[in-house]
Amino acid sequence: MVGHKFNEAQLRAFESAYDVTHEDIAAQARGEFLKAFPLKSLSHLELDNYVIGHQRPTFCAHVEAKTRPWANIQGATSEKFGIYFGKTKTDLQKKYRFTRRFGNTRDDAFRSVKTALLQLIKLGQAAQLDFSEIDKNPLSQMFKAKILSLYFADKFLNVCSADHLETLGAELGCGNDRPSSEYQHRLLSVKLSNTTTRTWSNPKFMSFLYRTYFPNDGKKSVATILAPKKKNHRKVNFEDIQGQRDRIGKAAEAYALEWERRRLEGIGYTELASKIDDRRDRPGYGYDFLSHTSPKQKRFIEVKAVGKLPGGKGHRFFLSDNEHIVSTSDEHQEAYFFYLVFFDTDGKPFELRPIRADELYQQSEMLPAAYVVRFDFRRSEK
Structure with missing residues (x-):
């Protein structure tokens, strides 16, 4: 793919304003996920370590919430996971709930979900990516996209919305009417083919795309360092x-x-x-x-x-x-x-x-907290 000709002024403006804190936190969240759920462990994944709704950080809790700095898939209901532990608006009892297309019992549903997850991983690992098969996988689209971006960051960009992928794909010359997973892959190729963006992390490039093509989408408050209020003097031990x-x-x-x-x-x-x-x-x-x-x-x-x-x-x-x-x-x-x-x-x-x-x-002020007083002391003899 020929390197995309981004507007150089836009690239410079974004780079000068970008806060690297965001990509550091995103990378750490991904690293924590990979430590908790390495690829080799997924074949041994059990129901209670998969479903969201338990107090401990499960697979789904990591993918949805704990790795939100990497990519945001929150908004849809927990049904996107195939099976979860929780309640509904009409039934406040916390229990296992599952999508019927995966099975008629809790155990059957989890077996189907786990099979789909392992198949998705196999497709993501393949040297020759089969995008049609990835998109046919029964797991929900945003869930699949997030998993692929977490495990295979060298193949899939961390953009998960099908609508956003299609829009970005069209804007950046990736073709029309392609599988969502193919857009994920091609957008990463766009990043790597541009002399400026190829050195950027995936979260940084994703932020640039959203800032450029969806400037009013997904804005949220972030922690910011501000100057402190005027100091009140007090005694210090x-x-x-x-x-x-x-x-x-x-x-x-x-x-x-x-x-x-x-x-x-x-x-x-x-x-x-x-x-x-x-x-x-x-x-x-x-x-x-x-x-x-x-x-x-x-x-x-x-x-x-x-x-x-x-x-x-x-x-x-x-x-x-x-x-x-x-x-x-x-x-x-x-x-x-x-x-x-x-x-x-x-x-x-x-x-x-x-x-x-x-x-x-x-964005801060610096005040002295202590001093070291150095001197030489000698007793004189009389």
């Missing part, structure tokens, strides 16, 4: 702060290290996930972990446990002078990331937001 930092700091670092491994696996850099250099015991470097954004691009990661300011008027973390110097140096500035780890009310890490240090500094 630095010993208490230091004790808390030591305790939660270790938890934040362990959480961030695992998060980073999943991010790298989510963008296909599995070999780099095992090569993350832990530099926590060498504070002179000015960051915790040396990782990679891509094989040829380093990423310097400083993990920060985020705390709330009194009255819920913002958040804060503590930054050393050395960390600040390193993060603003010519060598590190464009690749120095803060991994902001948030904790729940039980004191456990539950969310991570990666952000480049230079971007965070623009």
